[in-house]
Amino acid sequence: MLAGLDLRIEPGEKVLLAGASGSGKSTLLRAIAGLLQTTDVGELSGEVSVDGRHPQERAGTVGLLLQDPSAAVVADRVGRDVAFGLENTRTPPDLMPGLVAGALRAAGFPYDERRSTRTLSGGETQRLALAGALALRPQVLLLDEPTSMLDADNAARVRRSVLAACEQQGTTLVVVEHQIGPWVEHLDRCVVLDRSGAVIADGRPGEVLARLGESLAAEGIWVPDLPAPRPLSVDPVLVTPTLHVPVGEVLLAAERVGVTYGSPFGGSAGEPRNVALDDVSCVLHEGESVVLGGGSGAGKSTLLAALAGLQAPDRGAVHIHPRLAGRKGRVLHRLTSPELAARVAWVPQLPEHGLVTHTVLDELLVSARALGQPAAAAERRARALLEHLGLAALAGSSVHHLSGGEQRRLVVAAALVHGPAGLLLDEPTVGQDRNTWAAVTGLCLAARNAGAAVGVATHDAVATHALVSPGGRTLTLERGRLT
Amino acid sequence: MSRPSYGPLSLLAASLLPALGAPAIHSTRHGLVCVGVLLLVSLVVVRDWSSTVRRLGLVALAALSLGLSTWLYGGRDLDVAAGATLRVLYLVIPAAVLTPFIDPTRLGDHLAQRLHLPARPVVASTAALQRLEALGWQWQQIARARRARGVGADGGILHRARVTASMALSLMVSTMRMSGSMSLAMDARGFGAAHRRTFAEPAPWQRRDTAILLGGVAVAALPWLYLVVTA
Amino acid sequence: MSSSVESQPNRASGGRRTTVLASRPLLGYRTVDLVSAAMLGVAFGVVFWAWSLVYNAPAAALYAVFPPLTALLAGPWLLAGVVAGLLVRRPGAALLAEVVAAAVSALIGSQWGWTVLLSGALQGVGVEIALALFAWRRFGPFVAVLAGSLAAACEVVFYEWWQYVVDFSWAWKLAYLGAFVVSGAVVAGLGGLLLVRALAKTGAANAMPPGQEELERSAV
Numbered sequence: 001m002l003a004g005l006d007l008r009i010e011p012g013e014k015v016l017l018a019g020a021s022g023s024g025k026s027t028l029l030r031a032i033a034g035l036l037q038t039t040d041v042g043e044l045s046g047e048v049s050v051d052g053r054h055p056q057e058r059a060g061t062v063g064l065l066l067q068d069p070s071a072a073v074v075a076d077r078v079g080r081d082v083a084f085g086l087e088n089t090r091t092p093p094d095l096m097p098g099l100v101a102g103a104l105r106a107a108g109f110p111y112d113e114r115r116s117t118r119t120l121s122g123g124e125t126q127r128l129a130l131a132g133a134l135a136l137r138p139q140v141l142l143l144d145e146p147t148s149m150l151d152a153d154n155a156a157r158v159r160r161s162v163l164a165a166c167e168q169q170g171t172t173l174v175v176v177e178h179q180i181g182p183w184v185e186h187l188d189r190c191v192v193l194d195r196s197g198a199v200i201a202d203g204r205p206g207e208v209l210a211r212l213g214e215s216l217a218a219e220g221i222w223v224p225d226l227p228a229p230r231p232l233s234v235d236p237v238l239v240t241p242t243l244h245v246p247v248g249e250v251l252l253a254a255e256r257v258g259v260t261y262g263s264p265f266g267g268s269a270g271e272p273r274n275v276a277l278d279d280v281s282c283v284l285h286e287g288e289s290v291v292l293g294g295g296s297g298a299g300k301s302t303l304l305a306a307l308a309g310l311q312a313p314d315r316g317a318v319h320i321h322p323r324l325a326g327r328k329g330r331v332l333h334r335l336t337s338p339e340l341a342a343r344v345a346w347v348p349q350l351p352e353h354g355l356v357t358h359t360v361l362d363e364l365l366v367s368a369r370a371l372g373q374p375a376a377a378a379e380r381r382a383r384a385l386l387e388h389l390g391l392a393a394l395a396g397s398s399v400h401h402l403s404g405g406e407q408r409r410l411v412v413a414a415a416l417v418h419g420p421a422g423l424l425l426d427e428p429t430v431g432q433d434r435n436t437w438a439a440v441t442g443l444c445l446a447a448r449n450a451g452a453a454v455g456v457a458t459h460d461a462v463a464t465h466a467l468v469s470p471g472g473r474t475l476t477l478e479r480g481r482l483t
Numbered sequence: 484m485s486r487p488s489y490g491p492l493s494l495l496a497a498s499l500l501p502a503l504g505a506p507a508i509h510s511t512r513h514g515l516v517c518v519g520v521l522l523l524v525s526l527v528v529v530r531d532w533s534s535t536v537r538r539l540g541l542v543a544l545a546a547l548s549l550g551l552s553t554w555l556y557g558g559r560d561l562d563v564a565a566g567a568t569l570r571v572l573y574l575v576i577p578a579a580v581l582t583p584f585i586d587p588t589r590l591g592d593h594l595a596q597r598l599h600l601p602a603r604p605v606v607a608s609t610a611a612l613q614r615l616e617a618l619g620w621q622w623q624q625i626a627r628a629r630r631a632r633g634v635g636a637d638g639g640i641l642h643r644a645r646v647t648a649s650m651a652l653s654l655m656v657s658t659m660r661m662s663g664s665m666s667l668a669m670d671a672r673g674f675g676a677a678h679r680r681t682f683a684e685p686a687p688w689q690r691r692d693t694a695i696l697l698g699g700v701a702v703a704a705l706p707w708l709y710l711v712v713t714a
Numbered sequence: 715m716s717s718s719v720e721s722q723p724n725r726a727s728g729g730r731r732t733t734v735l736a737s738r739p740l741l742g743y744r745t746v747d748l749v750s751a752a753m754l755g756v757a758f759g760v761v762f763w764a765w766s767l768v769y770n771a772p773a774a775a776l777y778a779v780f781p782p783l784t785a786l787l788a789g790p791w792l793l794a795g796v797v798a799g800l801l802v803r804r805p806g807a808a809l810l811a812e813v814v815a816a817a818v819s820a821l822i823g824s825q826w827g828w829t830v831l832l833s834g835a836l837q838g839v840g841v842e843i844a845l846a847l848f849a850w851r852r853f854g855p856f857v858a859v860l861a862g863s864l865a866a867a868c869e870v871v872f873y874e875w876w877q878y879v880v881d882f883s884w885a886w887k888l889a890y891l892g893a894f895v896v897s898g899a900v901v902a903g904l905g906g907l908l909l910v911r912a913l914a915k916t917g918a919a920n921a922m923p924p925g926q927e928e929l930e931r932s933a934v
Contacts, residue, residue, distance in 0.1 A: 030667065033671055038667050038744070038921075039663040039667060039746055040921070041925075041926060059676065063671065064667065064671040066664050068661075068664055070614075071664035074609075074669065075613065076613060079683070080684070083683040084669075087681050088673035088674050088676075090679065090681050092681065093681055093682065093684070093685070096683045118616065129668070133671070136672060263619065264616060264622065310630060310631060336635075337635030338633040340631060341630075341631060341632055341633030342633070345631060345632075346628070348624045352656065352660075353624040353625050353653070354628045355628075356629050356634055356649075366632055366634060367632045370633030371633055398916065400915075400917050400918065401917055414632070495831075498828040498829065499828065499832060502877060509880075538827075541823075542825050542827075544825070549878075556777065556778070556781050557781075566881070567880065574877055575826055575829060578829045579825070581828075585828060603745075603748055604743070604810055607748035608752045608810065608813075611755065611756045611814060612814065612817065612818070612821070615760070615818055615821065618756055618757055622760050640768065643768050644768070647764060647768065648905065651761045651793075652909055655797075655909065655913050658750075659750060659922075660918055661753060662749045662753045663921060665753070666745045666746040666749045669745055669749065674745050675744070
């Protein structure tokens with residue numbers, strides 16, 4: 001992963017670590033934290049020291065924030081969660097309340113210590129994780145893409161909290177992010193790794209980016225001040241719907257849809273039942289793209305799942321065009337699984353959950369097989385799509401061995417390759433690098449131009465712009481209602 | 484959140500102890516007496532009746548269906564069937580009444596501090612239980628992805644079993660990835676070396692816990708006492 | 715050199731597959747061992763819940779044919795312990811996973827409440843006995859089948875005979891035990907082994923001994 005890397009970071013320095021995916025940035029962060037033994041396997045040589053000592057000699061010397069904020073949650077209430085590190089380092093319990101309150105303040109956490117950790121948004125959970133690290137007075141704080149899953153507002157709040165805490169405590173900061181723009185002005189130094197894990201640039205961020213910005217962008221990094229990438233151009237023949245509705249007619253119609261739910265186990269655990277969607281009506285036309293916007297918890301994903309026939313509404317219904325009715329009629333969630341697959345495709349937020357088979361090529365052929373489509377034609381389309389997406393060499397690989405970006409491109413292609421008339425995607429571009437971003441938006445636009453109705457739930461403003469102009473629409477949800 | 488006033492260990496013991504008494508129940512009258520006493524005792528403990536009644540309803544349904552099948556296929560003997568129903572009720576009513584008072588985080592605190600179980604496995608377990616809802620949603624996402632791709636779980640039992648197995652593998656993949664990042668986050672906060680650790684909240688054993696525990700012992704003994712007395 | 719990842723893990727030879735063992739001491743649990751075992755318990759608690767939604771119709775049909783046959787559908791409930799035992803390869807991992815899975819059932823709202831902890835603990839103990847017989851050095855099909863069978867046997871002999879199928883005649887009780895053991899051996903034992911091997915192939919278990927075995931095999 002990394003070989004013979006030497007790096008010296010001064011106390012209080014704020015460093016941006018950049019490089020292509022696969023250059024070992026995350027491995028380096030785990031090495032600095034002294035945590036390579038936790039989950040990594042392989043040969044390790046060399047040494048890391050913080051202030052002349054092994055980073056784990058005093059627990060919490062190095063704080064770590066990960067991409068998935070919930071990875072750090074260990075307790076049901078905020079106070080207990082922040083106290084976790086203090087408990088591990090055998091802090092006397094009577095000192096804990098003061099230390100916990102101080103850490104929550106330093107992290108800019110908006111609630112008190114009695115709050116349930118289950119009721120927090122992604123951004124709030126990330127600030128809770130920050131408080132958990134700060135409680136141990138870290139000398140170094142390592143950030144492994146902690147804002148990549150957050151919308152712009154929440155990402156900004158987390159960033160402000162991190163920078164303020166580092167300022168206040170003189171903490172050294174090492175940041176890995178795909179979206180480096182918002183960080184650059186706050187950092188002193190930028191270190192760039194190449195694919196072999198060697199340092200190819202090290203200097204002031206402005207200078208390094210001026211020199212290497214273009215090549216970093218080509219590697220997929222969102223370098224500030226560069227224009228958004230152009231959506232990949234995809235041959236529309238590969239993604240043309242096999243079942244047609246007349247040009248411009250309504251493919252999917254949600255009529256006064258209401259959804260309430262509490263727990264994934266059917267609300268039987270006595271939890272309060274929340275309103276996820278309230279009296280929502282909307283339509284998706286043949287050949288148009290619609291972006292569902294709104295803050296986290298507004299009901300975007302639920303509406304998307306209802307439009308995909310995967311969420312049975314408690315009130316109202318989603319109907320499909322009469323020409324595409326199934327054996328049991330037009331009510332979308334009553335269609336059988338193969339009927340649904342032939343009509344409407346859906347891509348979950350995490351690509352890992354969308355993978356249903358083992359090899360890359362199989363993944364693209366599963367639906368075609370389930371629908372009894374001619375095998376040879378399906379495989380031709382699949383291979384052509386893989387070629388477009390730069391995945392042709394991986395056709396025989398295990399889907400689990402792909403990078404996150406490759407998996408993302410694969411699940412979107414797999415949703416389209418059997419020619420559904422509708423395509424619904426949940427946050428398809430969040431946290432993606434420029435190349436995957438271009439591939440995903442390119443696939444969406446190609447499907448739309450070929451006559452599919454495309455619905456995308458997203459808080460990515462750049463993607464929204466690319467998908468709705470020209471000729472698309474935006475719908476905004478707020479607390480389960482369309483505004 | 485208001486604190487439950489009993490410790491989780493006594494509640495857990497009182498939920499489990501009836502398992503020692505229930506096997507003694509064989510006749511209708513024996514069962515009626517024991518379950519009757521149990522319901523009277525429950526009147527004292529229960530405060531939130533609406534959810535308790537719902538849980539007792541589930542318990543009654545399960546017990547009745549067991550009784551019905553015992554009657555249908557066990558020689559159509561009403562006394563045996565009623566005995567079976569009442570025995571299961573006796574086993575499960577205490578758990579149904581006490582379950583909502585048992586909070587996993589507090590249970591962990593007490594297991595580690597009061598019973599002195601090794602702290603790291605206990606804390607890892609309570610941390611993992613915080614992920615229950617997240618894994619439930621993941622299961623839903625996995626099921627939805629399969630349905631949307633035309634390979635959902637409609638159909639016969641064998642097909643559904645196969646689909647469930649393949650979904651279980653998908654869930655295990657996400658689970659192991661989550662475990663890896665949780666472990667990193669926990670080790671970064673010193674969990675790796677925390678063989679002995681302190682706890683932010685105490686785990687007191689109160690007089691009322693002793694009372695609940697004795698109640699549990701009494702519930703375990705009651706069916707046997709009945710046998711002795713009526714013999 | 716201030717730290718080193720174990721590049722030469724413990725091995726046991728014998729059989730065609732090299733067996734990678736957990737690092738010694740056997741009870742020297744890494745955090746990832748503990749968290750994985752507990753998280754697998756939670757994940758299988760979710761799978762058990764899903765299985766319970768499928769279970770009722772076929773169970774009623776089997777009961778109508780011959781009541782002890784319902785035990786043929788019980789195998790999935792023994793998976794958590796077998797999978798965690800074969801994956802983590804340390805004493806206690808199977809027990810931890812089964813108890814956590816049982817706690818999940820209680821929390822989701824099983825009608826049996828926290829009494830399922832007793833079942834979970836007994837099933838976990840069954841798996842531990844099987845792995846202990848081979849001193850945590852063998853994890854092949856034979857051990858997996860034995861683990862599934864013993865989990866089933868412990869559950870039936872120490873619990874179900876006395877709580878659920880009390881009114882069965884002894885002939886029926888033995889038939890019930892037989893059906894439970896068959897299901898445990900096939901579904902939990904072999905099925906669990908297949909799940910662990912499939913998981914290792916995905917790369918998601920690289921921090922665990924079966925994942926390392928897979929890495930070594932694909933490196934050759």
